[in-house]
Amino acid sequence: MLKRNMRMTTMVILLFAVAGCSSPKQSEKAQAEKERYLKSARTIATGFQKQLSSILKKHLMAGGPAEAIAVCADTAQELTRAFGENRGASIRRVTTKPRNPADAPDEYEKAILEKFADLKREGKLSSRSEYFEIVEINGEKKARYMKPLTIVPVCLKCHGQNLSPEVSALLKERYPGDKATGYKSGDLRGAISISMDVE
Ligand code: HEC
Numbered sequence: 001m002l003k004r005n006m007r008m009t010t011m012v013i014l015l016f017a018v019a020g021c022s023s024p025k026q027s028e029k030a031q032a033e034k035e036r037y038l039k040s041a042r043t044i045a046t047g048f049q050k051q052l053s054s055i056l057k058k059h060l061m062a063g064g065p066a067e068a069i070a071v072c073a074d075t076a077q078e079l080t081r082a083f084g085e086n087r088g089a090s091i092r093r094v095t096t097k098p099r100n101p102a103d104a105p106d107e108y109e110k111a112i113l114e115k116f117a118d119l120k121r122e123g124k125l126s127s128r129s130e131y132f133e134i135v136e137i138n139g140e141k142k143a144r145y146m147k148p149l150t151i152v153p154v155c156l157k158c159h160g161q162n163l164s165p166e167v168s169a170l171l172k173e174r175y176p177g178d179k180a181t182g183y184k185s186g187d188l189r190g191a192i193s194i195s196m197d198v199e
Contacts, residue, residue: 041145095190099180
């Protein structure tokens with residue numbers, strides 16, 4: 001799987017190399033295109049994170065974790081899908097320890113999550129960490145962007161090591177196969193994953 005990812009990376013480098021040989025203008029164009037997609041992916045990721053976080057905080061304050069879990073369980077998937085669709089992108093939240101099985105990573109995302117986990121182990125993961133490239137997957141050119149999500153104190157209520165009995169029971173009921181507990185502050189939880197068609 002890593003091999004496949006390396007092959008894709010090599011392909012991207014080759015694509016740029018070829019563009020570079022044929023004419024400098026073309027390579028400038030490729031660079032400008034790359035930056036445009038990167039900028040737009042960053043904006044989408046930040047906006048999405050802000051929206052989710054404000055919904056979470058609102059419901060935690062209004063009705064505590066029980067209300068926030070119910071809202072999250074009922075709306076997170078649709079909200080994520082719609083947020084991307086309205087901006088011409090496909091967005092997912094992915095993790096190797098999913099609460100909702102729909103958030104399991106594909107092969108590509110898994111390889112990048114591993115890169116983030118390596119950075120974390122080396123103490124190099126920061127709020128500026130991100131991954132971006134233009135790749136060809138199954139003959140289609142895509143801009144792929146991933147941004148790590150780390151655990152901060154507010155997440156521990158529902159993803160931490162000592163959940164309240166109420167939260168435990170609610171999660172068990174909604175997510176019988178839940179793998180997303182036992183985290184500590186600062187842990188890598190997963191990533192926002194964005195894919196855009198490159199015209
Ligand atoms: C009130 C409880 C609650 C809090 C607090 C909470 N989460 Fe979650 N989280 C959930 C629920 C419920 C889901 C499953 C949503 C779904 O079905 O799509 C989830 C899913 C996720 C996912 C998607 C991957 C998966 O496991 O399905 C990520 C990533 C995530 N949470 C990160 C965080 C982070 C980071 C924080 C802190 C900023 C946080 N969560 C705070 C309840 C919570």
